[in-house]
Amino acid sequence: MAKPRNDGLPLPADEIQALVAADHKHVWHPFTQMQEWCEQPCMIVAAGDGAYVIDVQGNRYLDAISSLWVNVHGHRRREIDEAVRDQLDRIAHSTLLGTASVPTIQLAEKIIHLAPEGLTRVFYSDNGSTAVEVALKIAFQYWQQHEDAKKREKKRLVSFHNAYHGDTLGAVSVGGIDLFHGKYGPLLFPVSKVHYPDCYRCHLGLTSPECGIACLEELEKLMEKEADTLAALVIEPLVQGAAGMIMAPAGHLKAVETLCRKHDVLLIADEVAVGWGRTGTLFGVDQEDVRPDLLAMAKGLTGGYLPLAATLTTERIYEAFLGPYEEEKTFFHGHSYTGNPLAAAAALASVEIFEKENTIEALQPKIEHLTAGLERLWDLEHVGDIRQRGFMVGVELVEDAKSKRSYPSSERIGMKVAMEARRHGVLLRPLGDVMIFMPPFVITLAEIDKLLDVTYTCIEEITQGT
Numbered sequence: 001m002a003k004p005r006n007d008g009l010p011l012p013a014d015e016i017q018a019l020v021a022a023d024h025k026h027v028w029h030p031f032t033q034m035q036e037w038c039e040q041p042c043m044i045v046a047a048g049d050g051a052y053v054i055d056v057q058g059n060r061y062l063d064a065i066s067s068l069w070v071n072v073h074g075h076r077r078r079e080i081d082e083a084v085r086d087q088l089d090r091i092a093h094s095t096l097l098g099t100a101s102v103p104t105i106q107l108a109e110k111i112i113h114l115a116p117e118g119l120t121r122v123f124y125s126d127n128g129s130t131a132v133e134v135a136l137k138i139a140f141q142y143w144q145q146h147e148d149a150k151k152r153e154k155k156r157l158v159s160f161h162n163a164y165h166g167d168t169l170g171a172v173s174v175g176g177i178d179l180f181h182g183k184y185g186p187l188l189f190p191v192s193k194v195h196y197p198d199c200y201r202c203h204l205g206l207t208s209p210e211c212g213i214a215c216l217e218e219l220e221k222l223m224e225k226e227a228d229t230l231a232a233l234v235i236e237p238l239v240q241g242a243a244g245m246i247m248a249p250a251g252h253l254k255a256v257e258t259l260c261r262k263h264d265v266l267l268i269a270d271e272v273a274v275g276w277g278r279t280g281t282l283f284g285v286d287q288e289d290v291r292p293d294l295l296a297m298a299k300g301l302t303g304g305y306l307p308l309a310a311t312l313t314t315e316r317i318y319e320a321f322l323g324p325y326e327e328e329k330t331f332f333h334g335h336s337y338t339g340n341p342l343a344a345a346a347a348l349a350s351v352e353i354f355e356k357e358n359t360i361e362a363l364q365p366k367i368e369h370l371t372a373g374l375e376r377l378w379d380l381e382h383v384g385d386i387r388q389r390g391f392m393v394g395v396e397l398v399e400d401a402k403s404k405r406s407y408p409s410s411e412r413i414g415m416k417v418a419m420e421a422r423r424h425g426v427l428l429r430p431l432g433d434v435m436i437f438m439p440p441f442v443i444t445l446a447e448i449d450k451l452l453d454v455t456y457t458c459i460e461e462i463t464q465g466t
C-alpha cells in the first residue's frame with residue numbers, strides 16, 4: 001500500500017472553515033436533504049489509506065461503505081495508482097467513437113475471460129445507471145430487429161418492486177423504490193413489476209425455506225400470460241442492494257433464469273452492486289451458474305478509482321446488430337467519456353490484483369469472521385434482522401422487533417447511528433434504518449471487529465429508550 005499523501009493535514013482551521021462555507025454555499029449533494037446537511041458537521045475527505053479515509057482535520061475513519069460500494073482493494077493501492085499515472089503519461093482520454101484505445105482493448109479481453117460463459121462482447125459506458133440503460137436499449141432493439149415479425153411485439157420490460165438500477169430515466173422506469181422513483185411516474189415508460197423475495201417481510205406472509213419460493217408464482221403467471229410482448233427481465237442477482245440489502249433465497253435466481261429461457265425473455269443481470277466479488281464470488285450469477293444475456297457492471301470494476309462501466313452481451317445479441325449501414329441496425333448509443341483510458345487502466349490493474357492475489361479466495365476467511373461477529377448484534381433489542389451475503393450486510397433497526405414495526409422515518413434512527421459511528425471513527429451510510437456494511441476487501445480481521453464493536457455501541461446508545 002502506498003503511503004497516503006496526508007502531509008499538510010490537518011489543514012489550518014480558517015481554511016477548513018472557508019471550505020465548509022463554500023460547500024454549503026455551492027455544492028448540492030446527491031441523495032441529501034440539504035437543509036439537514038447544512039446543520040450537521042461537514043466531513044471533508046482529503047486523503048485515503050487502505051480501508052481508511054482521512055478528513056481535512058487529519059482524522060482517520062474506517063470506510064465501512066467502500067466510498068459508496070465501489071472500493072475493492074483499498075484506497076491508494078500502489079498498483080492502481082501506478083497504472084493511472086502511467087496511463088496519464090500517455091493520454092488521459094480518447095474516444096471509442098471512431099478510434100480504439102490500448103487499455104480498453106486489453107480490459108475487454110480480461111473481463112470476457114473472467115465473466116460468465118457465453119458473454120463475449122463489451123460495451124463501455126461510465127456509470128452503473130448508463131450500463132443498465134445500455135442493457136435495456138440493446139434488449140429492446142434486439143427484438144425490434146428480429147426477422148420474425150411476431151417477435152417484434154416483444155417490447156415490454158419486467159423488473160422487481162423495490163429494485164434500484166440507477167437514476168437515469170430508463171433505470172428509474174425499471175426501478176421500484178417509491179421514495180426515490182415515485183415522483184417521476186409521469187416521465188417513465190410502463191414496466192411489469194413483480195415481487196422480489198423479501199423473507200423478513202414476506203408479502204405473502206410465508207416463511208423461507210418452507211415456502212418453496214412461492215413468490216415466484218407471480219412471475220410465472222406473468223410470463224405465461226404475456227411472454228409474446230416481453231422483451232427482457234432485469235434483476236439484481238442475489239441481493240437488492242439499495243432496497244436495504246434484501247437477499248433472495250438460494251435457487252431464486254436460477255428459477256428466474258429458467259422462466260426467462262422457457263418464455264424467450266432476455267435476462268439482464270444488473271451486477272453493478274454485487275459484481276466484482278461483493279457477494280463472495282466474482283459475479284453474483286456465478287453462485288447459481290446463471291448465464292445472463294446481458295450483464296451490467298460498474299462500481300468495483302475500477303477498484304473504486306474512476307468512473308467506468310461495461311455492459312456485456314452474447315454473440316447472438318451482438319450479431320443481431322450487424323448489417324449494411326443503411327439497414328439502420330447500428331446501436332446509436334455512446335457517451336463522451338465512454339471507455340475512458342485512465343479508468344480502463346485502473347480497471348486493468350484492479351483485475352490483475354484479483355488474479356495475482358486470489359482476492360476472492362483470500363476474502364473467504366474475512367466473510368466467515370464477519371458472519372461470526374454479526375451474531376452478537378442479535379443481542380440488541382432493536383435489531384430486527386441481520387442479512388448477509390459475502391461482504392454485503394444489512395442490519396435492520398426496528399422500533400419493535402416482535403412485530404417488526406419500523407421507526408417513524410422522522411426519527412432518522414439509521415442516520416443518528418451513522419453519525420454516532422463517525423464520532424467513533426467509522427464511516428457508515430444507512431439506507432433508511434438499515435445499517436449497511438460494505439467494507440473494502442483489504443479490511444483486516446481486527447478492523448472487522450472494530451466495525452462491529454462500534455456499530456454495537458452506537459446502536460445501543462441511540463436506540464436506548466426508544
Ligand SMILES: Cc1ncc(COP(=O)(O)O)c(C=O)c1O
Pocket residue numbers: 127128129130132164165166167236241242270271272273274298299
Ligand atoms: C444494482 C445497482 N444498479 C445500478 C446502480 C447505479 O449505479 P451508478 O450510481 O454508478 O449510476 C446502482 C447504484 O447503487 C446499483 O446498486
